[in-house]
Amino acid sequence: MSTDVPADFSTGAAVRLRGVGKRFGGGVEAIGGLDLSVGSEEFVSIVGSSGCGKSTLLRIIAGLVPNTSGSVEVHGEPVVAPRRDVGMMFQRPALLAWKTSLENVLLPVRMRRRVEDDDLREAMRLLGLFHLEGFEHHFPQQLSGGMQQRVALARLMMTGAGVRLLDEPFGAVDELTRELLNLELLRIHERTASSTIFVTHNITEAVLLADRVIVMTPRPGRIAADVAVHLERPRSLKMTYSPRFQEIALTVREGIQLPQADRRRGE
Numbered sequence: 444m445s446t447d448v449p450a451d452f453s454t455g456a457a458v459r460l461r462g463v464g465k466r467f468g469g470g471v472e473a474i475g476g477l478d479l480s481v482g483s484e485e486f487v488s489i490v491g492s493s494g495c496g497k498s499t500l501l502r503i504i505a506g507l508v509p510n511t512s513g514s515v516e517v518h519g520e521p522v523v524a525p526r527r528d529v530g531m532m533f534q535r536p537a538l539l540a541w542k543t544s545l546e547n548v549l550l551p552v553r554m555r556r557r558v559e560d561d562d563l564r565e566a567m568r569l570l571g572l573f574h575l576e577g578f579e580h581h582f583p584q585q586l587s588g589g590m591q592q593r594v595a596l597a598r599l600m601m602t603g604a605g606v607r608l609l610d611e612p613f614g615a616v617d618e619l620t621r622e623l624l625n626l627e628l629l630r631i632h633e634r635t636a637s638s639t640i641f642v643t644h645n646i647t648e649a650v651l652l653a654d655r656v657i658v659m660t661p662r663p664g665r666i667a668a669d670v671a672v673h674l675e676r677p678r679s680l681k682m683t684y685s686p687r688f689q690e691i692a693l694t695v696r697e698g699i700q701l702p703q704a705d706r707r708r709g710e
């Protein structure tokens with residue numbers, strides 16, 4: 444395990460940020476001089492106190508929000524707008540209420556071109572992979588919160604994007620559902636590795652899923668620690684009880700600093 448490792452600027456990184464800063468119109472400096480490099484098959488979790496700029500960082504990589512300093516590259520190209528090879532999933536599943544599960548999963552294809560039989564087969568396969576057989580023709584309001592997140596995960600996979608950004612995707616579901624969704628995400632990543640950046644407040648989830656856990660400082664967000672997760676794959680829930688896992692989780696926890704106001708309240 445290593446901490447405070449400088450960002451790897453070797454060639455071949457899928458996502459590369461150099462000195463990235465973001466100041467919003469009202470003067471809030473959300474991110475300040477952040478360096479990060481994520482490999483093409485790497486799973487990186489990002490943790491940090493509330494408001495440290497995690498969502499802003501993902502939105503910058505997704506091309507949804509412009510950075511105000513530094514450079515952001517995906518597959519060696521500067522990010523100036525949303526890209527097809529970058530898929531994003533939010534805390535709320537953001538499904539279209541008037542479309543069935545199947546139609547929601549097909550949406551990324553439909554936005555680009557006509558849906559072919561192969562697309563239909565792939566969407567059904569993905570829904571099956573996420574245990575949604577029998578629910579292909581249900582509408583979102585007929586599904587539980589966890590099932591809706593599964594549809595959103597299937598839709599993310601349907602984009603075929605080599606870079607997947609997940610912004611606290613399981614924050615609104617109960618603990619047991621979260622565990623199941625974690626396992627499904629692990630299974631998918633271990634089968635179809637992609638460059639994944641996963642924002643979470645949950646340290647166990649961060650460590651269980653990732654190859655590296657990035658800890659951000661309070662706002663303006665920078666990298667406080669870069670913790671390598673040397674645990675074998677495939678991962679299992681049982682691993683979370685091992686001393687090795689606990690040691691890594693503790694290193695991550697110790698790296699998280701609270702904003703000054705919260706620190707004063709805790710004294």
Ligand SMILES: Nc1ncnc2c1ncn2[C@@H]1O[C@H](COP(=O)(O)OP(=O)(O)OP(=O)(O)O)[C@@H](O)[C@H]1O
Binds near residue numbers: 472492497500
């Ligand atoms: N559109 C905006 N305009 C002005 N300030 C913003 C905007 N979006 C975010 N901010 C501010 O930038 C800072 C970082 O916000 P961000 O949502 O990225 O943090 P976060 O780490 O994802 O927080 P949380 O963990 O609570 O979701 C916060 O102080 C927030 O108020």
